[in-house]
Amino acid sequence: QVQLVESGGGLVQAGGSLKLSCAASGRTLSNYVMGWFRQAPGKEREFVAAVSRSGTMTSYLDSVKGRFTISKDNAKYMVYLQMNSLKPEDTAVYYCAASPLLWGAPMKALRYDYWGQGTQVTVSS
Helix, strand or coil: CCEEEEECCEEEECCCCEEEEEEEECCCHHHCEEEEEEECCCCCCEEEEEECCCCCCEEECHHHCCCEEEEEEHHHCEEEEEECCCCHHHCEEEEEEEECCCCCCCCCHHHCCEECCCEEEEEEC
């Protein structure tokens, strides 16, 4: 069992930056692929970024490539999402998730067994 708690969301102007954090407890993160997903009002939850168990491989949604960076610190049980050059279309609730499966297809939400409660990110124009 893994418990995930996100933090770091808030209101920011377009072009600004935010860093989301996900604190994990219960199991070491080296056993999990970690992902960030988001859900905007009236839209389905979508994949944003993922990092492999070792932290050496990453995957990103095309629209955030070059702007967002995912990282993890297995020793501190933490996962991060650095978001730069934010746009109004990035507005959503952001969720941290953990998958016990291997790296293949990390963008699929069904591969993730554990989810946090979400943190709101609002980008004003």
